[in-house]
Amino acid sequence: MLKQHLGETAGSADQKPWTIGYDGWQTNSRAGLSRPRAALMLNSVALTLSPVDTASMTDKSQPRYGEHVVSWTTIWDELNPDPDDAGVPPHGDHEAAEMHRLRGLVMAQAAETEAALGAILKQVDPAVNIERMTAGQLLSTLQQKLSPNAGSNQAIALDFIRQAIRRRNHSVHNTVRVGHSWRSYTTGGGEWVSVISIMGDSEYDEHDLLADLAFQQEATVAAARLLMSLS
Template identity: 45%
Template sequence: MTTESPRYGIRALSWTTIQADQYPQHGPDTASWDGTQAAELNRLRGLVVVQAAQTEAVLGMILSRLDPVAPIDQPAGRLLNRIRQKIDGFCDTEWPPALDLIDDAVKRRNRVVHDSPTIGRVWREYATGGGEWVHVTTTLGDEDCDTTTLVRDLDLQQAATTTAVEILNSLTVPTSSD
């Protein structure tokens, strides 16, 4: 383990901030952010991703119980599709809605990870008048995403992991006599 700090410190930087640092000839960067304003948003994004990885691990275990020779080092979406193929026509009525919930979580995780983040602020009106500036990240396409949105995303990821664990535990573990 190294005790050296990363070049820009222990924080996330926008690519535009790094570009402005590396290539000042491209002009001033009006869209840069230093990460401090968005630290909580990025922390929550990280928790969403880490929780999604737990669901992916359980999906791999489910698939390995359904098909012991199936490769399990695949993304969650592929694992989920393989599980659906294995249970098609052979599952009880509880599995399809559970798999749909997991699929929703996979899609939200993909949006949090793969959409281009833009950190900024929007004015939020109070119902009683006035308002305040709220930091948002538009990592989810055109949708403003604030801490409340990311907490909901984390809740969805936790529900998906819980559901995957329930599915895993509903399967019998193959024994050598099977």
């Protein structure tokens, strides 16, 4: 159990030793400890799927959790309920919904830029096979074939697209975590309130993702202009 690993119980909602929670990790500000949000450590239990569980993966045509992104720790806690986790912060899947929506737009817009890169490369070298090339590979191949002079419009466009690909990767490969703090009522009781959202290793929110989307759109514009200059 987690309290055996940490030497401290999770506590009830009234005790609140674990006051700040992230989707994936929780921090005890008093003890200076961190622990996985999931009820049990991954290497301490073997998950087995029953025939019913396996069938549910393939037979259902509708998403199990609806049109939402659900964190793996939410599913983990659902599969492995632990009474010691009573009163801990929520995962924040619903609070992160708008960030996930914007992440999807960032990725979709980046795909448009990737398609434009493929069209540019076919324009430059019709014999090249672009079918299995990633955006980064397309860009690198274009860089080699065009060999643009430093500071030229082509060089500026390719560098801008390279930055856009890096920003896209940040949205693709990082998960969103929402941190909560317990707000007590003067009349008794209280509620968990979301206080921070994190993507990767830094604070990130909807405004940052909106800026990412704007960057991706400008990268698509740069790619289209580059194709036009070569046509």
